[in-house]
Amino acid sequence: MxxxxxxxxxxxxxxxxxxxxxxxxxxxxxxxxxxxxxxxxxxxxxxxxxxxxxxxxxxxxxxxxxxxxxxxxxxxxxxxxxxxxxxxxxxxxxxxxxxxxxxxxxxxxxxxxxxxxxxxxxxxxxxxxxxxxxxxxxxxxxxxxxxxxxxxxxxxxxxxxxxxxxxxxxxxxxxxxxxxxxxPEDPDYMIPFGKADVKRPGKDITILANLLYTDRALQAAEELMKEGIDAEVIDPRTLVPFDYDTVVDSVKKTGRLLVVHEAHRSAGWGAEAAAEISERAFRYLDAPPVRLGAAACPLPFNLGLETAATPQIADIVDAAKRALYFTV
CATH class of the missing domain: 3.40.50.970 (Thiamin diphosphate (ThDP)-binding fold, Pyr/PP domains)
Structure with missing residues (x-):
């Protein structure tokens, strides 16, 4: 290494x-x-x-x-x-x-x-x-x-x-x-497409995130742990092909799903993931999947406005709690 x-x-x-x-x-x-x-x-x-x-x-x-x-x-x-x-x-x-x-x-x-x-x-x-x-x-x-x-x-x-x-x-x-x-130093080191990575194991909620938001989801998981909430964080790594099996196995364990990404929330890849996982694991879900993504506006130049338009760690924490405390 x-x-x-x-x-x-x-x-x-x-x-x-x-x-x-x-x-x-x-x-x-x-x-x-x-x-x-x-x-x-x-x-x-x-x-x-x-x-x-x-x-x-x-x-x-x-x-x-x-x-x-x-x-x-x-x-x-x-x-x-x-x-x-x-x-x-x-x-x-x-x-x-x-x-x-x-x-x-x-x-x-x-x-x-x-x-x-x-x-x-x-x-x-x-x-x-x-x-x-x-x-x-x-x-x-x-x-x-x-x-x-x-x-x-x-x-x-x-x-x-x-x-x-x-x-x-x-x-x-x-x-x-x-x-x-x-x-790894191996000149043939390869990661297969279609194999998600469980970045952090947990038992209370599954958080699915990619790219920059993998790190943010991990930071949010640490904040949630301070309140006794044990989040599992999964990075799909490839969206095509998508490793639904790993995510479904996680949801069967946790019963809750939060998908967070930087892409706009509306019609983002999180919507597709939430729909597919709902079909595959509906009877294991204890609450509807929750989605987070960028607001429905062009990305601002001003960094303060950019921050306001995109999910932050506190937003991920709040969304996880919404999924956890949802009751029918």
Whole structure:
């Protein structure tokens, strides 16, 4: 094990996979000498050259389309977006081409394409640079969706994504890049998709959270424990595929479910998770599932307003108590 930041873990995996497989390359805006806006490709061009660490024009639709073509031709491209908000200008490529090409060709075309970048709150990046968009990509078959919350998960999930023969949307969080954690040194360390992680065992309520909100849920669990409430915290790690079995097993034990995420509450991935878990574990639930998410407004530039628009630790604590003390 070694201690790495979330950003360094990502950079090291990209470097190791490029060394292991000459078909792996990365492209995006300022990934070469700048090393990306958060340093996730810093100095890679010195080792691999500018043919494999390629700066692109400011055209996400263009280089995601190029990534799809390269994947079809046998390469294993990684497309880095400065902000995952910018997927919105490339939706035709992503949803009508990247997601569907393998199916359209009857499985004969492999699409080993990773589209990765950062999103989320914490830096006052305002309405068009702070969104959490992972929910959108759950809706379209053909895309896998990964959301690492630790340095080790960033490493293990990214390596799995790069070696996968299907397109993967890889959502990182800007507020996690400096977070340090233990990362296995094994150059083949991988975390399988569709396997949730129980971050904290508990018996009174299940809290399901991802990305930055995994940490916030854990902090809320510590606050709840001061009042004798023992919360189990689960991070799904991948939204597609989603490990419902682990969550259902937890709900069978606790009888209560709280889903919290940074994405907007309305039609967020928590709504899908709550609905699916309700269907699978209805007779074990002692109260309706509770959902927390961002308010129904664009993300503000002002950090105070940003805080007001998104769930805080105290909000998670209060929501857990609502679930616990609900009576029919």
């Amino acid at each position: 070694s201690i790495k930041t979330y950003a360094t873990a990502i950079r090291d995996v990209i470097s190791q996979e490029m060394s292991r497989d000459e078909h792996v390359f990365i492209m995006g805006e300022d990934v070469e000498t700048l090393g990306g806006v958060f340093g996730c490709t810093r100095d890679l061009y010195k080792r691999f050259g500018t043919q494999r660490v390629r700066n692109t024009p400011i055209s996400e639709a263009g280089f995601i389309g190029a990534g799809l073509g390269a994947a079809c031709a046998g390469m294993r491209p990684i497309c880095e977006l400065m902000y995952m908000d910018f997927t919105l200008v490339a939706m035709d490529q992503l949803l009508n081409q990247v997601a569907k090409t393998r199916y359209i060709f009857g499985g004969n075309a492999k699409i080993p394409l990773v589209i990765r970048g950062q999103q989320g709150i914490g830096r006052g990046n305002a309405a068009t640079h702070s969104q959490s968009l992972e929910t959108i990509f759950m809706h379209f078959p053909g895309l896998k969706v990964a959301c690492p919350s630790t340095a080790a998960e960033a490493a293990g999930l990214l390596r799995t994504a790069i070696r996968d023969d299907n397109p993967v949307m890889f959502f990182e969080h800007k507020a996690l890049y400096a977070k340090k954690g233990e990362v």
